[in-house]
Amino acid sequence: MGRARTDAELRTDRTRIHVYTYRYDTPSRDTGRPRQDVIALCANLPRGAAGIYRGADGRSAILPLGGMMVVPAGMAISATGAGGDRRLSVCSTAAGLLPRDFDRGDPRLLARCSDVRDVRVRAGLERMAAEALAPGFASDLLVDALAAAMTIDLARYFLRIAPRAQDDRGRLASWQLRRVEEYVASTGGRRLRIADLAATIDIGPSHFARIFRNTTGRSVHRWIEEVRLIRAEALLRDTGVPLKQVAADLGFSTPSSFSLAFRRATGTTPGRFRSEGRAG
Numbered sequence: 073m074g075r076a077r078t079d080a081e082l083r084t085d086r087t088r089i090h091v092y093t094y095r096y097d098t099p100s101r102d103t104g105r106p107r108q109d110v111i112a113l114c115a116n117l118p119r120g121a122a123g124i125y126r127g128a129d130g131r132s133a134i135l136p137l138g139g140m141m142v143v144p145a146g147m148a149i150s151a152t153g154a155g156g157d158r159r160l161s162v163c164s165t166a167a168g169l170l171p172r173d174f175d176r177g178d179p180r181l182l183a184r185c186s187d188v189r190d191v192r193v194r195a196g197l198e199r200m201a202a203e204a205l206a207p208g209f210a211s212d213l214l215v216d217a218l219a220a221a222m223t224i225d226l227a228r229y230f231l232r233i234a235p236r237a238q239d240d241r242g243r244l245a246s247w248q249l250r251r252v253e254e255y256v257a258s259t260g261g262r263r264l265r266i267a268d269l270a271a272t273i274d275i276g277p278s279h280f281a282r283i284f285r286n287t288t289g290r291s292v293h294r295w296i297e298e299v300r301l302i303r304a305e306a307l308l309r310d311t312g313v314p315l316k317q318v319a320a321d322l323g324f325s326t327p328s329s330f331s332l333a334f335r336r337a338t339g340t341t342p343g344r345f346r347s348e349g350r351a352g
Contacts, residue, residue: 079159082204084212086166087219089200094158105148109169111188111226113140113197115159122298122337123151125182131250133179134298136289138187140194142169142226144176161201165219171227179249181230183289190229196222244287248273252284256299263323266292296323301337304330308346315342 080091117139126132126148143149145168163169175181188194196218203211203218244252255272256264269292270280284292300322307318319330334342 080201080204082200082207082211082215084216087200087215088164089204089215090162091201091204092160092162094160104143106143106145106164108164108166109142109145110162110164111140111142111169111193111197111222112163113161113194113201115139115161117158121151123149123186124302125149125186127176131177133182133249133253134295134302135183135186138189140188140197142185142188144170144174144185147176161197161204163197163200163219163222165223167223169223169226171230174230177246179246180243180287183287184230187289188226188229190225192225193222193229196225242283242286244273244283249287253299256296264296297333298337300324301334304334304342305338305345308342315346318342 076092076094078090078092082089114137117137121137122134123137123141124132124134125143128146137151141149200215200218200222203215208214251272252269255269265277266281267277269284270277273280275283281292284295288295290298304318304322307313307321308315313321315330316327319327322330324330324333331342334340334345338345340348
């Protein structure tokens with residue numbers, strides 16, 4: 073379970089900046105679906121954090137989370153907390169933060185949303201948070217000006233990394249990534265080979281491994297592990313299946329390898345996750 077404490081908030085007719093501390097008492101998964109585009113800066117996000125972006129059409133993508141992320145309006149994001157406090161600064165604007173032609177269904181653009189790496193955008197958000205925490209003369213005008221500049225910087229950021237045409241041989245098309253995701257979901261814990269995944273979209277294993285990393289930012293094996301760890305959380309939280317069986321069902325060779333992967337991703341062990349979840 074988790075709870076939020078508001079540290080500061082500053083609103084104008086066009087902009088809202090909210091600074092708060094979110095405390096995870098136990099490992100938990102929280103989901104939010106903002107009505108407006110939001111950008112969030114997390115000062116102390118654990119390494120290896122991952123989240124699920126899910127659109128209104130039900131399609132989802134598991135993505136590594138960076139210290140700064142954008143969540144498009146109407147899109148849900150679920151993230152796991154490993155316990156402890158997280159300081160977040162969140163900004164939204166009435167006009168929206170993302171370009172009008174932003175394709176919310178493109179996995180390559182979403183991958184850039186989950187880990188925004190732009191020094192100008194970050195500096196603008198940090199200054200807005202500082203103004204909310206310690207307002208000064210004409211704070212409302214300053215925050216609106218900073219938000220307008222940040223919107224332009226975000227548009228430039230996405231233009232710099234905008235994907236090329238769908239027939240670009242360096243990346244997977246949206247339909248190809250969806251087909252791979254559906255195949256992995258249908259196999260349960262059966263051990264998967266890169267060749268099996270590549271065959272679902274009729275390309276060679278080596279080329280598939282390369283363009284999969286270009287598309288998602290992760291190796292095939294790391295991505296499969298993330299998918300199965302999310303399934304592990306559901307089994308641990310909602311069933312009484314023994315840990316050894318959970319590991320086997322998810323395709324881990326040994327319970328210890330499952331425990332190591334789970335702890336690396338969530339910050340806690342499977343047994344503790346289960347016991348604390350039940351206590352919560």
